[in-house]
Amino acid sequence: TAGITQAPTSQILAAGRSMTLRCTQDMRHNAMYWYRQDLGLGLRLIHYSNTAGTTGKGEVPDGYSVSRANTDDFPLTLASAVPSQTSVYFCASSDFLAGGPNEQFFGPGTRLTVL
């Protein structure tokens, strides 16, 4: 199985432009997450979705939006990119159960550079 796929693999974007990072999972996990990873910092949660049709804000949501129209897809949109959004973006999913381990599985990442 593919697990989690992300597209594009990398992208250079001009400041002020918009962009959507795509994420698709085939494990039928109910929960999905978007993280950014910057050098010297831990993974930081941008947005999450515990089930299709619902989303929530993470630690660093400003400048980003998400939607969860179905179980498999969880796109992340940058409405007007700024250089501080240069980062590696990881999408993850888990079979979310209250009281359960909730192990997260990660996609390969998207390396985004905003100039």
Add this chain to the structure above:
Amino acid sequence: GQNIDQPTEMTATEGAIVQINCTYQTSGFNGLFWYQQHAGEAPTFLSYNVLDGLEEKGRFSSFLSRSKGYSYLLLKELQMKDSASYLCAVLDSNYQLIWGAGTKLIIKP
């Protein structure tokens, strides 16, 4: 605030044993994870502890003390392929993962 501390970098010799420590202060605790991340790749799951004690899985073991807010990952019989970053993460009261910055482990022949 929530905080997870782990050393930035460690060096060890092939065939040896290394212990990577992690201390945490979080709002609630629903388990602690260790992930491995090779350079340029995604994190992959190594271990999960929710009760105090040691969990062993092959060459890797993970220990948890909830009263001390402390965990360690023990890697035995180190191999060159173990060169990677090791990420400690705590599942908080909202079932969200709070991540440490990671420990870069360098293995020397």
